[in-house]
Amino acid sequence: MDVVIEVRDARIPMSTSHPQMDSWIGNRKRILVLNREDMISTTDRNAWATYYARQGTKVVFSNGKLGMGSMKLGRLAKTLAAGVNVKRRAKGLLPRPVRAGIVGYPNVGKSSLINRLLKRRMCPAAPRPGVTRVLKWVRFGTDLELLDSPGIIPMRISDQSAAIKLAICDDIGERSYDVVDVAAILVQMLSRLPAVGNKALYDRYKIVTDGRCGKIYVQKLALQLFSGNINQAAFRVLSDFRKGKFGWIALERPPQIVP
Numbered sequence: 001m002d003v004v005i006e007v008r009d010a011r012i013p014m015s016t017s018h019p020q021m022d023s024w025i026g027n028r029k030r031i032l033v034l035n036r037e038d039m040i041s042t043t044d045r046n047a048w049a050t051y052y053a054r055q056g057t058k059v060v061f062s063n064g065k066l067g068m069g070s071m072k073l074g075r076l077a078k079t080l081a082a083g084v085n086v087k088r089r090a091k092g093l094l095p096r097p098v099r100a101g102i103v104g105y106p107n108v109g110k111s112s113l114i115n116r117l118l119k120r121r122m123c124p125a126a127p128r129p130g131v132t133r134v135l136k137w138v139r140f141g142t143d144l145e146l147l148d149s150p151g152i153i154p155m156r157i158s159d160q161s162a163a164i165k166l167a168i169c170d171d172i173g174e175r176s177y178d179v180v181d182v183a184a185i186l187v188q189m190l191s192r193l194p195a196v197g198n199k200a201l202y203d204r205y206k207i208v209t210d211g212r213c214g215k216i217y218v219q220k221l222a223l224q225l226f227s228g229n230i231n232q233a234a235f236r237v238l239s240d241f242r243k244g245k246f247g248w249i250a251l252e253r254p255p256q257i258v259p
Contacts, residue, residue: 001147002081003029005073007104007113010034010061011169011250013048015162016105019154029080030058033073035109037061041195044250051254062113073113078144097145106151107171114138114148165251170242183234184214190246200246 004025008016013034018024032052037045045061052059058080060073077100085095102110136148153172157163167177168186190196191209198209201217207224209217222233240246 001028001099001101002084003031003077003098003100005031005033005077005100005102005146007033007035007102007108007110009105009108009169009171010036010040010045010048012162012165012171012252014252014255015159015165016108016171018105018152021103031073031076031080032057032059033062033113034059035062035113038063039244039248040250041248044253047254048250062109062116074140074144095143097139097143099145099147101147101149103149104151105153105166105171106173108151110151111148114146168238168241168251170238179238180215180218180230180234183218183237186237186241187214187217188212189251190241193249195249196246204240204245 006017006021006025034048049059049061058076060076062073078098081098081100084098088095102114104110135150138146138148140146153166157166163172163177164182164185166172167182168189187201187209190201191198191214201207201209205221205224207217207220218233218237219230221236222228222230225236226232
């Protein structure tokens with residue numbers, strides 16, 4: 001591959017960063033795509049744009065469903081890898097398409113991004129992890145080839161905070177986490193976010209929360225709406241967050257850069 005396109009979830013850019021990605025990419029050109037920009041606020045977007053600009057990282061914000069950012073990504077990939085054919089011509093070789101590999105965690109929108117670039121459905125895509133199971137090359141025009149790849153996650157996620165955020169954002173399969181525990185933690189997180197707070201939770205469910213024990217809140221919701229079924233209540237909280245019912249917000253903000 002001439003250039004690597006790493007796709008992350010814009011709601012949790014740090015948690016969808018594979019710890020071995022830097023060593024795998026090595027010296028190859030790299031583009032970072034923060035997908036689902038429509039699911040975060042403008043303030044969040046600007047904060048992450050500033051953070052990566054200071055790091056010198058090429059970043060593209062995209063929305064795989066609507067195609068926003070996809071054309072910019074295609075142009076940037078060809079620009080970054082333009083040197084490939086300069087070297088080939090110097091050796092007397094014919095030019096070839098730039099080869100870009102698209103990598104990232106499951107369900108961050110890699111296949112949808114390719115389909116939007118091509119303006120047709122070439123790669124299977126669905127809102128759940130594990131749809132892409134094989135490597136697949138697709139051609140974009142005459143001068144760019146894209147490699148779609150299955151989602152990759154570490155064998156073990158040592159950072160439990162990251163694992164919980166992956167579960168909340170539906171970036172890992174439901175079998176890998178306890179839905180009630182994850183929903184309880186989400187309630188606590190939402191109550192502490194200035195953009196959401198206890199008021200948004202109350203407006204949605206008409207249940208008061210103190211922000212300390214999310215599990216009690218989920219149990220109250222279960223009694224009020226689901227005849228005591230706590231799993232259904234937990235699924236409702238997670239589903240409402242994923243659908244933006246509390247507003248479009250990022251669960252992570254950029255780390256503070258020490259001068």
